[in-house]
Amino acid sequence: xxxxxxxxxxxxxxxxxxxxxxxxxxxxxxxxxxxxxxxxxxxxxxxxxxxxxxxxxxxxxxxxxxxxxxxxxxxxxxxxxxxxxxxxxxxxxxxxxxxxxxxxxxxxxxxxxxxxxxxxxxxxxxxxxxxxxxxxxxxxxxxxxxxxxxxxxxxxxxxxxxxxxxxxxxxxxxxxxxxxxxxxxxxxxxxxxxxxxxxxxxxxxxxxxxxxxxxxxxxxxxxxxxxxxxxxxxxxxxxxxxxxxxxxxxxxxxxxxxxxxxxxxxxxxxxxxxxxxxxxxxxxxxxxxxxxxxxxxxxxxxxxxxxxxxxxxxxxx
Numbered sequence: 001x002x003x004x005x006x007x008x009x010x011x012x013x014x015x016x017x018x019x020x021x022x023x024x025x026x027x028x029x030x031x032x033x034x035x036x037x038x039x040x041x042x043x044x045x046x047x048x049x050x051x052x053x054x055x056x057x058x059x060x061x062x063x064x065x066x067x068x069x070x071x072x073x074x075x076x077x078x079x080x081x082x083x084x085x086x087x088x089x090x091x092x093x094x095x096x097x098x099x100x101x102x103x104x105x106x107x108x109x110x111x112x113x114x115x116x117x118x119x120x121x122x123x124x125x126x127x128x129x130x131x132x133x134x135x136x137x138x139x140x141x142x143x144x145x146x147x148x149x150x151x152x153x154x155x156x157x158x159x160x161x162x163x164x165x166x167x168x169x170x171x172x173x174x175x176x177x178x179x180x181x182x183x184x185x186x187x188x189x190x191x192x193x194x195x196x197x198x199x200x201x202x203x204x205x206x207x208x209x210x211x212x213x214x215x216x217x218x219x220x221x222x223x224x225x226x227x228x229x230x231x232x233x234x235x236x237x238x239x240x241x242x243x244x245x246x247x248x249x250x251x252x253x254x255x256x257x258x259x260x261x262x263x264x265x266x267x268x269x270x271x272x273x274x275x276x277x278x279x280x281x282x283x284x285x286x287x288x289x290x291x292x293x294x295x296x297x298x299x300x301x302x303x304x305x306x307x308x309x310x311x312x313x314x315x316x317x
């Protein structure tokens with residue numbers, strides 16, 4: 001009888017040790033549920049991770065429309081155990097005609113221990129190579145009016161999706177003044193900074209109309225003012241700048257999330273060690289060097305005439 005008690009006690013001890021080991025081992029890895037709450041969305045648990053990921057992606061990728069697969073009363077990711085999680089997303093570029101929009105998930109994001117990976121279920125926007133903007137430091141002086149793109153625009157009289165790079169930095173005030181006077185236009189993205197001064201890849205701010213304004217807690221609203229913008233606020237220079245700063249600060253304040261990125265092979269690879277530099281630059285920066293917009297070709301020609309333009313990139317549908 002004593003042996004049975006000893007055997008039972010031993011089994012219980014082994015179980016407790018196993019649970020403790022698994023719990024301790026799991027705590028070594030990134031857990032999306034451990035992000036502190038800064039979003040107020042009812043019936044969805046832990047939406048913070050998907051918001052951080054969407055913020056990261058939209059800072060890097062112009063024209064990106066993204067939605068994460070989530071169902072009521074559940075997280076928007078699934079735990080696979082042992083520090084592994086997966087999340088499905090639907091992504092497309094704004095240049096695609098609405099009738100061709102993807103209606104089902106076309107991307108899987110996977111967290112494996114402390115690394116984020118992604119797999120495209122079909123050809124997706126994260127694998128594109130547009131080189132749609134060029135920073136002023138890399139501008140080669142040319143007469144843009146002689147370019148093939150400019151001459152193509154002159155022959156058009158319909159809406160075109162185009163990314164314009166400026167030969168020098170343009171203030172938020174000047175670009176929003178132009179935006180206010182540009183009728184029937186969908187503004188897509190502002191190119192504001194770049195990861196490396198010698199790198200072609202830009203960072204910027206999405207101007208796409210939000211399907212809803214993400215509600216944040218009062219504490220988050222104080223810490224990250226103008227994190228989300230409603231439609232009319234994209235014409236306010238100070239709110240645009242503050243939104244960009246708040247998005248960088250949000251990432252800066254979530255180092256565990258950023259630590260997923262070093263080997264994630266994302267488009268521009270915003271690395272954790274450069275976020276502080278980007279944030280400090282943004283505090284002192286009041287300029288951008290490019291804009292993507294969808295509008296009549298005549299409005300684009302007006303933009304080119306108003307600013308010294310170094311490159312025109314016309315997006316094909």
